[in-house]
Amino acid sequence: xxxxxxxxxxxxxxxxxxxxxxxxxxxxxxxxxxxxxxxxxxxxxxxxxxxxxxxxxxxxxxxxxxxxxxxxxxxxxxxxxxxxxxxxxxxxxxxxxxxxxxxxxxxxxxxxxxxxxxxxxxxxxxxxxxxxxxxxxxxxxxxxxxxxxxxxxxxxxxxxxxxxxxxxxxxxxxxxxxxxxxxxxxxxxxxxxxxxxxxxxxxxxxxxxxxxxxxxxxxxxxxxxxxxxxxxxxxxxxxxxxxxxxxxxxxxxxxxxxxxxxxxxxxxxxxxxxxxxxxx
Amino acid sequence: xxxxxxxxxxxxxxxxxxxxxxxxxxxxxxxxxxxxxxxxxxxxxxxxxxxxxxxxxxxxxxxxxxxxxxxxxxxxxxxxxxxxxxxxxxxxxxxxxxxxxxxxxxxxxxxxxxxxxxxxxxxxxxxxxxxxxxxxxxxxxxxxxxxxxxxxxxxxxxxxxxxxxxxxxxxxxxxxxxxxxxxxxxxxxxxxxxxxxxxxxxxxxxxxxxxxxxxxxxxxxxxxxxxxxxxxxxxxxxxxxxxxxxxxxxxxxx
Numbered sequence: 001x002x003x004x005x006x007x008x009x010x011x012x013x014x015x016x017x018x019x020x021x022x023x024x025x026x027x028x029x030x031x032x033x034x035x036x037x038x039x040x041x042x043x044x045x046x047x048x049x050x051x052x053x054x055x056x057x058x059x060x061x062x063x064x065x066x067x068x069x070x071x072x073x074x075x076x077x078x079x080x081x082x083x084x085x086x087x088x089x090x091x092x093x094x095x096x097x098x099x100x101x102x103x104x105x106x107x108x109x110x111x112x113x114x115x116x117x118x119x120x121x122x123x124x125x126x127x128x129x130x131x132x133x134x135x136x137x138x139x140x141x142x143x144x145x146x147x148x149x150x151x152x153x154x155x156x157x158x159x160x161x162x163x164x165x166x167x168x169x170x171x172x173x174x175x176x177x178x179x180x181x182x183x184x185x186x187x188x189x190x191x192x193x194x195x196x197x198x199x200x201x202x203x204x205x206x207x208x209x210x211x212x213x214x215x216x217x218x219x220x221x222x223x224x225x226x227x228x229x230x231x232x233x234x235x236x237x238x239x240x241x242x243x244x245x246x247x248x249x250x251x252x253x254x255x256x257x258x259x260x261x262x263x264x265x266x267x268x269x270x271x272x273x274x275x276x277x278x279x280x
Numbered sequence: 281x282x283x284x285x286x287x288x289x290x291x292x293x294x295x296x297x298x299x300x301x302x303x304x305x306x307x308x309x310x311x312x313x314x315x316x317x318x319x320x321x322x323x324x325x326x327x328x329x330x331x332x333x334x335x336x337x338x339x340x341x342x343x344x345x346x347x348x349x350x351x352x353x354x355x356x357x358x359x360x361x362x363x364x365x366x367x368x369x370x371x372x373x374x375x376x377x378x379x380x381x382x383x384x385x386x387x388x389x390x391x392x393x394x395x396x397x398x399x400x401x402x403x404x405x406x407x408x409x410x411x412x413x414x415x416x417x418x419x420x421x422x423x424x425x426x427x428x429x430x431x432x433x434x435x436x437x438x439x440x441x442x443x444x445x446x447x448x449x450x451x452x453x454x455x456x457x458x459x460x461x462x463x464x465x466x467x468x469x470x471x472x473x474x475x476x477x478x479x480x481x482x483x484x485x486x487x488x489x490x491x492x493x494x495x496x497x498x499x500x501x502x503x504x505x506x507x508x509x510x511x512x513x514x515x516x517x518x519x520x521x522x523x524x525x526x527x528x529x530x531x532x533x534x
Contacts, residue, residue, distance in 0.1 A: 084438055103339045107439040113432050129500070130441030158531045169314045178440070 029095055030057040031182050031214040032081060037090035039076055043091035050076050052239035054090070058182070063208060063215045065229035067222060067266065069274075073240040074218040078184050081216065082107050092114070096181035098133035109223040110187040112167035114159040120170050121146065127178040145177035146170075149205060165196035172204070176211065183208075185217045189224065198256070201228060205252070222270070226262040227254055234266070236273035243273040285528060319501035324508065327501035336490060341509065344476050344486035347403055351410025351479075352472040356465050358411075359418025363464075366419075367426035368418035368453070378418070388413040388475050401483040409479035414468035421464020459532055462525050469521055473514040 037054040040047055050073040051122045058064050066074050077087045081092055082105055096104035106127065114123045125142040133141070146152050149169040159167055168188055175183060183206075189197045205228065208215055219225055229248055236243035246269060248262050284294050301321050307313045308320040315480045321328075331337040366380075388409050399405035433456055437448045454461070480488025487506050494502035 082439055084435060086489070103441060109436070111432065113436050115433065115436075115452070115455070117458070125434075126442075126451075127440035160531065174440075 001257075008143070030250065031060040031062075031095060032079070032216075033057045033093040033095070035091045035093065037077075037092070038088050039073070039080055039085070039182065040088050041165065049088070049239035051080070051087075052089075052241070054057060054241060056233065056242060058214055058216060058235070059231075060095075061212055061214055062180075063205075063217065063229045065219055065225035065234055065272070066234045066235060067219060067225050068235035068240065068243075069242075069270075070220065070237045074235055075186055077240075078107070078186050078216065078218055080103070081182075081225075082184050094182070101137075102179040103127060104180060105182045105184060106178050106180035108171050108175045108183065108185040108188045110190060112159075112164075112171040114167055114170055114174075116159050118159075119155065120151065120157050120159070120162070123159065123170055124173045124177050125268060128172055141177050141179075142173075145173040146178055148210070149173045149203065153211045163196075164192055165200060168192065168200060169203070172207070176207065176213075179211075180213055183213045185213045185215065187219055188217075190219065190221065204228070207263060222263050222266040223256075223259070226250075226259045227256060232266060234269050234273060236270075244269040297491070300496065311334065315377040316498065319504050321504075323501040327499070327505045331502065331505065337509075340485070340487045340490045340506070341513070342405075344480065345513070347410055347479060347484070347486060348472050348476055350403070350407035351475070352414050352468060354407065355356035355411030355414030356468050359464070359468070360422045360461060362415075363419040363422030364426050364449070364454070364457075367423045370450070384416060389478050392478070395479075396482060403484070406476075406479040406484045406486065410472050410475040413471045413475050417468045417471055418461075418464045421467065422461050424451060425460025425464070427452050427494050428460065429456040459529055462529065466518070466521055466525070469517050470514060473510055473517070474478045476510065504513070 006171065015021065034056040037051055037056075038049050039051040040049045054077070061068050066077065068074055076085070080087050081094075083092075084107075089184055094104060098104060114120075115126065118126070121139075121142050124145050125138050128141055139214040143155070146155055149172050151166060151173065154162065154166060154170075159170065162170065171188065189200050192200065204215075217228060218227075226248055232244075232246045232248060233242055234244035234246070235241070246265060250259065250262065304318075305321050308315055308318055328337070331340075362376070366376055368467060391409055391412055395405040395408045399408060429452070431526060433452050434443070437443050437452045442448060442451060476486065477488040477491060480486040481492055483489065491503055491506050494500075494506070
């Protein structure tokens with residue numbers, strides 16, 4: 001069914017959150033499948049690969065965390081899936097239907113990355129301006145997305161008037177507004193204080209449940225990965241490969257204090273991947 | 281760096297100006313400065329009334345304003361366009377780099393003979409001379425501002441399906457660079473007034489021509505009147521532009 005394309009979704013595939021009438025709850029098709037993915041920076045004369053031969057499938061509706069040492073290529077992986085950079089080899093199969101009123105994939109950045117000259121509502125509407133929507137519909141969806149992250153009251157503020165946590169919420173609302181099947185998140189909470197981070201983690205889990213979107217979440221924080229994800233992919237080595245693929249089967253809501261075993265497993269796996277000649 | 285500023289800064293400014301004018305008036309009245317060289321400030325209002333009654337003041341100011349407006353608008357728009365292109369298009373940047381270095385140091389005054397040859401003693405010639413200085417200020421300010429735009433915002437535009445050149449330029453690059461671009465425009469507004477007199481020295485009607493005539497008959501009070509007129513026009517232009525900028529760039533001051 002799926003066509004080998006990069007960043008461009010295949011056509012004629014059901015969409016997450018929009019179940020087809022009478023269709024069984026199919027666990028089968030992944031939201032995205034990466035096959036033999038390789039990437040090297042075009043400017044790098046050594047031709048060293050950041051990623052090479054990387055295979056990964058993300059289940060539809062799942063919450064997958066990607067962890068690994070700094071510089072291993074987590075953000076690169078995210079940008080390849082987002083279609084922002086082209087892989088030097090391999091394929092990204094994105095099984096989401098492109099429609100004129102939504103984007104299959106949306107990205108949330110580490111630095112919120114709001115446009116300082118736009119008010120909050122206009123920042124959230126930015127992604128909608130690339131879709132075929134009239135102004136009233138853009139406004140309606142931007143407002144709905146802002147309400148979803150609890151910032152409806154701040155719509156008329158400039159980003160500089162917001163706290164760090166509020167800015168990240170706006171970045172999340174901007175991504176949610178385009179109704180993506182796959183939400184890509186690049187260490188979105190790493191610059192926040194612990195209390196704000198915990199609040200936003202819980203907000204994210206609520207939004208994830210409510211929207212049914214699949215999430216690919218890059219982090220270097222093992223506690224965060226264990227708390228949020230139902231699956232943690234550990235990238236290691238140079239070029240990076242999937243060193244460990246760990247399922248976190250703790251029922252939700254999860255106790256923050258009760259995840260010590262899972263975090264210890266992740267830490268052991270991370271240390272193993274260093275010692276195990278991963279070639280860092 | 282003073283720990284406590286003056287309590288009434290506006291009052292102090294007014295007092296400074298009054299002291300300056302008072303000293304000037306006193307120096308002329310006591311004969312320290314010969315009246316034939318320097319008019320007393322008190323002579324300027326009379327000169328203003330004469331020029332007004334003869335209908336000369338409004339004509340001269342109107343003519344100059346017309347040259348100024350054309351020159352500043354054309355110079356600013358061209359400077360912003362070329363500066364943006366140089367910042368965004370590496371090939372164009374490389375192609376124009378040495379042309380810019382060759383032409384940049386030529387002062388606007390040096391273009392006067394060519395302006396007269398190309399356009400005659402016309403409004404276009406005056407606007408051209410005014411526009412040249414304005415162009416360079418805008419070109420350099422815009423180039424620097426556009427180069428400094430956060431590449432993360434450009435990536436953001438691409439991530440949300442708006443990475444096309446013109447779309448990204450309009451929605452991201454120009455707004456992000458607008459504080460720098462507008463500071464270039466503001467510098468150009470001042471530079472434009474400085475060039476007005478020079479542009480009108482050679483038979484193009486306006487404030488500059490009237491000053492040349494006044495100088496010919498040693499009417500120093502008329503000279504000072506038009507110097508003050510230009511200062512006033514510059515002050516007004518800058519004030520209005522600053523007010524507009526404050527509104528447009530409200531987002532830079534939360």
